[in-house]
Amino acid sequence: MLLSAPFLFLIASAVLAFIPQRLRAPLMLVTPVLALISIIGFGTGNHGVLNILNFELVLYRIDNLSFPFGVIFCIAAFLASLYAWHVRDLTQQVATLGYAGAALGGVFAGDLVTLFIWWEATAITSVFLIFARGTPAAMATGMRYLIIQVLSGVLLLAGLLMHFHDTGSIAFNHLGLQSTGTWLIFIAFGIKCAFPLMHNWLQDAYPAATVTGTVVLSAFTTKMAVYTLARGYAGTEMLVYIGAVMTLFPIFFAEIENDLRRVLAYSLNNQLGFMVVGVGIGTELALNGTVAHAFSHILYKSLLFMSVGAVLYRTGTSKASELGGLYRTMPITMVCCVIGAMAISAFPLFSGFISKSLILDAASKNSYYVVWFCLVVASAGVLSHSGIKIPFFTFFAHDSGKRPAEAPMHMRIAMIITAFLCVFIGVFPGFLYSILPHEVSYKPYTFSHVLTQMQLLCFALLAFVYLMKVGLHPHELRRVNIDSDWVYRKGIPSILPGVAASVIALNTRSREWALKRLERLGIQVARYASPTGPLADGWGVKAMVGAVVVLMFAILLFNLWPNA
Amino acid sequence: MKNDSQKQVSDDSLTPLAKRFLWVESADKVRLAIYILAGLCAVLFILDFVVHRHAYAPNENTPGFYALTGFLAFSFIVLGAGLLRKLIAKPEDYYAPNAVDAEDYPEEGLNREEFAPDEIVENKPGSGS
Numbered sequence: 001m002l003l004s005a006p007f008l009f010l011i012a013s014a015v016l017a018f019i020p021q022r023l024r025a026p027l028m029l030v031t032p033v034l035a036l037i038s039i040i041g042f043g044t045g046n047h048g049v050l051n052i053l054n055f056e057l058v059l060y061r062i063d064n065l066s067f068p069f070g071v072i073f074c075i076a077a078f079l080a081s082l083y084a085w086h087v088r089d090l091t092q093q094v095a096t097l098g099y100a101g102a103a104l105g106g107v108f109a110g111d112l113v114t115l116f117i118w119w120e121a122t123a124i125t126s127v128f129l130i131f132a133r134g135t136p137a138a139m140a141t142g143m144r145y146l147i148i149q150v151l152s153g154v155l156l157l158a159g160l161l162m163h164f165h166d167t168g169s170i171a172f173n174h175l176g177l178q179s180t181g182t183w184l185i186f187i188a189f190g191i192k193c194a195f196p197l198m199h200n201w202l203q204d205a206y207p208a209a210t211v212t213g214t215v216v217l218s219a220f221t222t223k224m225a226v227y228t229l230a231r232g233y234a235g236t237e238m239l240v241y242i243g244a245v246m247t248l249f250p251i252f253f254a255e256i257e258n259d260l261r262r263v264l265a266y267s268l269n270n271q272l273g274f275m276v277v278g279v280g281i282g283t284e285l286a287l288n289g290t291v292a293h294a295f296s297h298i299l300y301k302s303l304l305f306m307s308v309g310a311v312l313y314r315t316g317t318s319k320a321s322e323l324g325g326l327y328r329t330m331p332i333t334m335v336c337c338v339i340g341a342m343a344i345s346a347f348p349l350f351s352g353f354i355s356k357s358l359i360l361d362a363a364s365k366n367s368y369y370v371v372w373f374c375l376v377v378a379s380a381g382v383l384s385h386s387g388i389k390i391p392f393f394t395f396f397a398h399d400s401g402k403r404p405a406e407a408p409m410h411m412r413i414a415m416i417i418t419a420f421l422c423v424f425i426g427v428f429p430g431f432l433y434s435i436l437p438h439e440v441s442y443k444p445y446t447f448s449h450v451l452t453q454m455q456l457l458c459f460a461l462l463a464f465v466y467l468m469k470v471g472l473h474p475h476e477l478r479r480v481n482i483d484s485d486w487v488y489r490k491g492i493p494s495i496l497p498g499v500a501a502s503v504i505a506l507n508t509r510s511r512e513w514a515l516k517r518l519e520r521l522g523i524q525v526a527r528y529a530s531p532t533g534p535l536a537d538g539w540g541v542k543a544m545v546g547a548v549v550v551l552m553f554a555i556l557l558f559n560l561w562p563n564a
Numbered sequence: 565m566k567n568d569s570q571k572q573v574s575d576d577s578l579t580p581l582a583k584r585f586l587w588v589e590s591a592d593k594v595r596l597a598i599y600i601l602a603g604l605c606a607v608l609f610i611l612d613f614v615v616h617r618h619a620y621a622p623n624e625n626t627p628g629f630y631a632l633t634g635f636l637a638f639s640f641i642v643l644g645a646g647l648l649r650k651l652i653a654k655p656e657d658y659y660a661p662n663a664v665d666a667e668d669y670p671e672e673g674l675n676r677e678e679f680a681p682d683e684i685v686e687n688k689p690g691s692g693s
Contacts, residue, residue, distance in 0.1 A: 086675070134670055140662035208664040210673055255645035256653070259665065316674050329573065329679035331582035364620035372621050376630075380637035396588055403573045405677035448617035452630045455608045459634035462605050465598055467642055474646045479653040480665045489659060 001048040004060045005035035005070060006108060006118070009077075009101025013094045024093055028081035031097060035104065036074040039067065046110055055170055058110025064437040065291070069107045069227045071435065072295045073100060076219035076302060079418050083306050084212035085410035095128035096216050103220035107227050111170045112160040112185070115228070119156055119188075122221055123149030129213030130205055138208050144489075145205035149221075152191035159184030175232040186233060193225035193276065194269050196245050200485030202269060203253075207261040207318070211309040214261055218268060218305050219298050226275045226294050235282025240363075243280055244374040246273030251381035256474055256481055260308045260318045260390055264301065267344070267386040270378060271297050277375065278359040281366050284438035289358030291436050296343065296351035296425055303340035303418040304390060307333050310411050311394055314404035320389070320476040325399030333407045334395040336415035343422040345387035346379060348453060351422045354429035354444040357453075361442070380460040387457075388464055393476055577681030605631070 001007060012031040016024050039062060048059030062070070077100040087093060102125055105118035123146060130142035162181030164170050175182045191198045202222070206214050233239060247270050254266035271293070278290030310333045311326060312318040327334040339350070346352035356379070363372040406412065425432050433440040467473040482490075528535045539547075575586060587593040612627040619625040657666040 133664070133673065135664065135667055137661055137664045137667050141664060204663075211669075251641055252645045252648050255641060256649040312669060313674055314676060316669055316671070316676055318669075327585050327588070328575075328578055328582050331579055331585065334585075335581070361620075364624070369621045373633075376633055377637040377641075380634050381641045384638055384641055403679040405679050406579075408675070446618075447615065451608065451611055451615065452617065455605075455612070455630035456634040458601065458605045458608055459631040460638035461601060463635045463638035463642075465601065467639065472646070473642055474649060477649075477653070478656050479649075480656055480658050480663075481649065481652045482654055482658070483652070489662070 001059060003038055004048060005038045006101045006105035008035045008038055009097050009104060013097035013101065016094050016097065017090060021088065025085050028093060028097060029078060032074040032078035036071065039070045055113060056111065057114050059114055060108050061110030062108065065231060066107050068291050068295055068435045070104055072298050073104050073107065073220065076298050079302060079414050080216045083215055083411055083414035086408060087212055089132055091128050092132045092210060092213060095125050098125035099216060099220060103224045106224045110172060112172045113170050115172055116153065116156050116160060120153040122224065123153060126217055126221060129217055130209045132210050132213060133208060141205055141208040145201050148191060148201040152188045155184050156188035159188060172231060174234065177236055189225050189228050192221055193229060194222060194272055195242055196249060197484050199269050200483055203262050203265040203483065204485060206265040207259050211313045215302055215305045215309060218301050222268065222272055223294050223298060226272065226290065229279045230287060230290055234279055234287060236280060239276050239280030240368055240371055243273045243276030244371045246276055247378035248374055251378060251385060253481060253483060254385035258319050258321050258476055258478060260320055260394060263385055263389060264304050264308065268301055270382060274356055274359050274375065277363060277371060281362045283362055283366065285358060286362035288436040288438050288440055289355065289362055292355035292358055292432055295432055296355040299418055300340045300343035300351060300422050303336060303415060303422060304386065306411065306415050306418065307337035307340060310407035314407065315402050320393040321478050323394045323400050324397040326402060326404065327395040329403045330406050332412050333415065336419045337391045337395065339419040339422055341387045341391045345383040345457060346453060347457060348450045349426045351425035353453060354426055357444050357449060358442055380456060383457055383460050573679050573681060
């Protein structure tokens with residue numbers, strides 16, 4: 001079991017601390033390769049089955065669905081490690097390998113308890129990539145990230161306990177929304193998958209990580225969540241609509257965001273939407289689309305984060321308002337960025353084209369026409385913020401006067417390999433299609449498909465040119481835009497002092513009121529009970545007889561009461 | 565000082581790859597590129613009337629469906645985002661000091677390096693023309 005992919009990563013991350021500096025970066029490159037060999041070597045099946053206290057734990061389940069995720073996670077870990085070759089910070093190196101291992105562990109977990117452990121492990125390893133930035137602001141952001149991630153884990157634990165109570169099984173197969181337990185698990189997955197209103201941790205945390213940390217973060221957590229949704233909730237119709245909303249609303253935020261790494265975080269959210277729609281439709285075609293899109297998405301999103309990261313590494317900023325004209329001195333980074341942008345925009349011959357179209361086709365074939373139209377509109381939106389905004393405002397647009405050197409050699413190699421893969425998958429989709437969960441009979445390169453996609457993209461580009469010409473395209477401004485996380489970052493903290501003050505005031509006033517009442521009561525008691533007070537008087541005969549009659553009448557009534 | 569050295573980077577000292585993109589500085593060539601894009605759009609639009617496409621969704625087969633959707637969706641998103649910004653934009657230090665928006669990226673994590681033309685010039689003798 002120690003040779004399974006997740007454990008290889010964990011062992012390597014532990015070993016890192018004890019080996020000399022110069023061997024660490026090479027070890028980080030070798031580990032994903034060994035892990036990939038392990039995945040292929042073990043082959044399909046349930047490995048590492050343990051029986052503990054009558055629970056059957058399956059540590060290493062390799063099947064048609066987990067295999068492609070395992071493969072792309074290893075590729076992503078390799079590319080991110082190559083990109084981070086220069087990093088000498090042991091914390092980041094250990095966190096990177098531990099995080100990749102935890103994500104692989106989650107994907108290969110065959111039962112909910114194992115999944116829970118890896119689920120939490122991804123949170124506590126990845127947060128160090130944010131802490132590693134080293135500023136107090138990064139610490140605060142990391143804590144926000146950690147709280148939400150751990151909350152997701154706690155919900156998963158609660159859900160799995162209830163699910164076990166209901167069914168007596170901890171196996172992680174199709175769950176469906178059928179009980180409180182499965183609902184809780186669904187919400188736990190939804191938090192990590194950045195469902196609408198649960199999404200803010202992503203845009204908050206990813207831009208705060210280190211240059212290389214963001215590249216690592218972008219690959220794993222959310223795609224592990226997509227995998228778990230595909231495993232547990234395929235065909236849950238609600239996901240179709242959740243996914244459609246996810247594809248649309250981040251576009252608007254991405255369009256006006258100034259920090260390009262946050263633009264990419266919103267764009268990541270939007271891409272997750274396409275995958276979630278695929279899970280919701282749940283047919284073989286749709287699930288193939290989800291897996292294929294996750295695969296190609298990890299590559300082009302890494303590539304985009306790498307190119308923006310390289311710019312940040314050389315210039316000290318990733319803000320669109322401070323950048324522009326960098327193509328002169330960083331042309332290789334620029335070309336790689338444009339390739340990533342074309343891949344995410346789904347231009348024919350790039351990876352996004354051959355994966356996204358599976359999901360769109362599944363939506364229209366299953367008569368989700370409104371959702372399908374949302375996805376078409378969102379596709380034009382992807383072009384606007386990732387396809388155009390990222391490369392255009394970084395490398396072209398107005399000249400910022402910055403003349404940074406080209407990205408370092410190892411970053412260039414990492415970007416070129418990633419860019420190559422984006423094109424390779426686009427030109428030869430058969431390789432990716434062959435590892436999808438179900439048989440693929442889909443042909444992406446039909447004349448009408450290429451034509452419609454080119455129409456959509458070219459006319460959207462034309463709209464961009466037109467809006468730039470007439471000056472209606474929003475300018476890049478040094479601003480932050482509030483999102484729904486305002487509620488817990490500003491709203492609740494801002495009313496807290498007021499709430500506390502009112503609670504204190506209420507407490508003091510009610511005590512004062514009670515004391516006053518008590519005082520008055522004392523005076524009354526003293527007045528009635530004093531030797532000269534009314535209670536000290538003797539009772540007259542009439543009053544005594546009256547009292548006895550009332551008492552006897554009461555006893556009579558009481559005895560007459562049935563069943564008393 | 566930094567700015568002076570930046571401005572001294574002349575177009576001749578750029579790498580051959582970068583020189584291929586210098587056309588974006590010329591207004592005429594950018595205009596030409598826009599005409600080419602417009603021409604491409606026109607061709608794609610006309611093809612809709614010539615070729616029969618398969619379609620599943622209603623109206624998908626209407627000629628110009630994708631062209632119109634692309635243009636309008638893009639415009640709607642950009643203009644809508646512009647309106648949204650009016651509602652939600654705040655100064656950069658709005659969440660400070662608990663957010664990284666207003667802080668500079670720590671220098672120890674960076675490797676700022678200026679473009680050094682000399683090195684590159686040595687690497688590409690003869691490709692200057």
